[in-house]
Amino acid sequence: MARHTMQVIRVYQYGGPEQLRLEQILRPEPQAGEVLIRVHAAGVLPADWKMRQGVFKKFYPVSFPYIPGSAIAGVIEAAGPGVTRFQKGQAVFGRSTHGAYTDYTTTAVEPPALTPKTFSLLALKPKSLSFVEAATISGGATTAWAALFSDGALSAGQRVLIHGAAGGVGLFAVQFARWKGAEVIGTASAPNVDFVRSVGADTVIDYTTTPFEEVISDVDLVLDTIGGETLQRSTAVIKHGGTLVSLLEKPSLQLAQACGIRAVKNVVTPTNKDLQQISQLIDEGQVKAVVGQTFPLSQARQAHELSQTGHGRGRIVLQITDKAVV
Ligand SMILES: NC(=O)c1ccc[n+]([C@@H]2O[C@H](COP(=O)([O-])OP(=O)(O)OC[C@H]3O[C@@H](n4cnc5c(N)ncnc54)[C@H](OP(=O)(O)O)[C@@H]3O)[C@@H](O)[C@H]2O)c1
Structure with a gap:
């Protein structure tokens, strides 16, 4: 045939x-x-x-x-x-x-x-x-879910800073963190600021005009999807005992130790169970x-x-x- x-x-x-x-x-x-x-x-x-x-x-x-x-x-x-x-x-x-x-x-x-x-x-x-x-969803929602909840252990009432909040990972991360009951701060450029706020961020910083470390401090978790100097500068805004999760390069352990924080490159692979939970949140209208x-x-x-x-x-x-x- x-x-x-x-x-x-x-x-x-x-x-x-x-x-x-x-x-x-x-x-x-x-x-x-x-x-x-x-x-x-x-x-x-x-x-x-x-x-x-x-x-x-x-x-x-x-x-x-x-x-x-x-x-x-x-x-x-x-x-x-x-x-x-x-x-x-x-x-x-x-x-x-x-x-x-x-x-x-x-x-x-x-x-x-x-x-x-x-x-x-x-x-x-x-x-x-x-x-x-x-x-x-795959490579966006799945990554955000595993990085926030497995690598980052985010819980209700914590403050999280999400870099690249308008991106394929960041927009899901903002919505998941909001759903979890965290206070959500995002970074994005001016054309995306209102949009990121509309999906659930409490505060959005225009990274092109405002260095985030000048307006934010004492966060429990940073999810960094940008890397480079954004990653380096992020250690300064995390409270003692807090966590930095990088989706790109491995963060400096020396710097993390000096700041009293945990700093990791994301390692947890999303599972089919994560995918099903994400599906359910979407069908319930909690996440878009x-x-x-x-x-x-x-x-x-x-x-x-x-x-x-x-x-x-x-x-x-x-x-x-x-x-x-x-
Ligand atoms: N390790 C892993 O498991 C894993 C998984 C998925 C993704 N990643 C990596 O994570 C990164 C992001 O992925 P993605 O899919 O979200 O990318 P994406 O959809 O291309 O989004 C990138 C976003 O970054 C924003 N941005 C650029 N420069 C910025 C800055 N200095 N500060 C804050 N925001 C900035 C852009 O917003 P504006 O237009 O507003 O500038 C854009 O919305 C990529 O490098 C990707 O390879 C890693």
Whole structure:
């Protein structure tokens, strides 16, 4: 029987956005423990262009050609041998193990494909979200959830400072911290200040005009999604015994000790249970997904160029089919 083809973006070598090539290839078949998903939308994460540039090649080498991306939302097209968790026709979202910038992808959901080393997450899509919105969750909401509540141990009544509060991670972090009952302070540039406040931040500092350490002190937790000097300067605003969680470089332990704080690079991997809890909060209307700009699959290059600016509001998403906005 003739196998179906699909459109896909593939990368053949590390380099700039021009390495993203649109191709027609054979559709994969789900192996034992995998599902085949018709992808309707794919999130464009900063990790995707960093991977393309070779930033992670020392500790996470790829085999070329590879399909970029991991955050997906779509519909189960077929279940491989032995799969009982999912069935054809279910709308799902999460993290694919075999790329996201494609019409179809396979991902591990049960052994033998799912091993302790396979970082795959898949859950039923929240009914209240379109596929485009659901594609913002993996690598955004999941990261924010694990960093705040597992790495950062945030609890009700604490004060948290979230850097990059308008970003794909930050907007979820603001909403989760608010839901938890924390006092939320965010940093963003002027065009995003009111928006970040509208999703639940008590205070938003325009980082382009006001150094945050001049107006904020004694926070219990800083979630830093920016790194560099923002990370360095953050230690000064954390109260004794407080915590700094960095999503980027490892914070200086000497500096942390000198300030009497705990400083960590986020390490906790989100779980399917986290994904389900996030889904529930979304369906209850407590948290909303924020989509930034959308692009068709053929414009993955433009999507990467925009993501690389490091500015914007919400998650950039590839809208792969017309059903993506339903
Ligand atoms: N280690 C992990 O597990 C992990 C997971 C996810 C993400 N990350 C990393 O975390 C970073 C953020 O990810 P993301 O998905 O949220 O990125 P994003 O969607 O591109 O958002 C970046 C945000 O940062 C804001 N920003 C830029 N410079 C700023 C500054 N100096 N102070 C405060 N805000 C600033 C921008 O807002 P304005 O437009 O207002 O400037 C923008 O909204 C990326 O580097 C990503 O690779 C790490």
